[in-house]
Amino acid sequence: MELQKNIFLKEYNTFGVQAIANQFVEIQDERQLIELYNSGIFQNRFFVLGGGSNVLFTTDFEGTIIKISNKGIQHFIEGNNIYITAAGGEIWNDLVWYCVDHGFPGLENMALIPGTVGASPIQNIGAYGTELMDVMYTCRAFDTLTGEFKTFTNKECGFSYRDSIFKSKYKGRYIIVSVTYKLNLHSVRNTSYGAIESELAKRGINNPTMKDVAEVVSFIRVEKLPDPSTIGNAGSFFKNPIISNSQLNELKQSFPNIVKYSIDEQHSKVAAGWLIEQAGWKGKEIGNVAIWKNQALVITNKGNATGKEIFQVSQEIIDSVFDIFGIELEREVNIL
16 A cells, blocks of 8 residues: 555546645555554545546645545345445446346446446436445445544434435545445336337337346437546536425426426425426536536536636536526535
């Protein structure tokens, strides 16, 4: 384990934004975290980095970047249940395809979500009707305050829409080193989302396999989202806001085509991409920053944008949507 000084971070974030970290260390074995604890690193400012797909550096980082790169996937089957444990540094999409290749259903709707396994419970990632909280069993985490490892159950993670205790109550305290998922061999395919149904129909698939669903979801994501290896971006920049049904009914009077999804009897989720598009941002370019032409939720770096420029555009979008709809968008990306 080598503690490096003054490291450029452009290659470590999918926005491709340039910033410098005072210190940088890569963790390939969870036991190295104990070494860091004993060295006193956690007593000063630090940030844990996975795939860099959910972070925007707006300035140089005055502290230590800890990149989690441990690897390994293993599983066992008990009755109809499959328990899969993956190291925090594993690429999320590699885990999805590990499950598909082994015939383990449950993650296929989350194919091609960027990032690492370690970030999955923090963000409570999800897509096309499936969320992490539906399939996570436990996660193992390192406590940077005590230097000890702790296992959290699904319930203890306090999951809600794109949120968990690791983003609120315990933000910055725990480092996820592995996650165990509980899947069921007899899970039913979830193809209820219109985009999935439509693409399956185009392909003439009436009884889709796990692989069919994963391939279709991947196809849809590639069509909607730019490839971060060629166009800097962090995927969906904003959360879909949840509003009261009374507010929704008021909005329907002026915007009858508003895109929404029912949450419960009192609340609905509104499509942030629709709100941003209606506000005139889709495809718009401001200097080195652009809103993606195929999906208004995505802000892109045209090549030389700074983190501050991207942040400023995101604020202008938030202000614009609030002025029109009275809804305040929340950034999904971590701002540093």
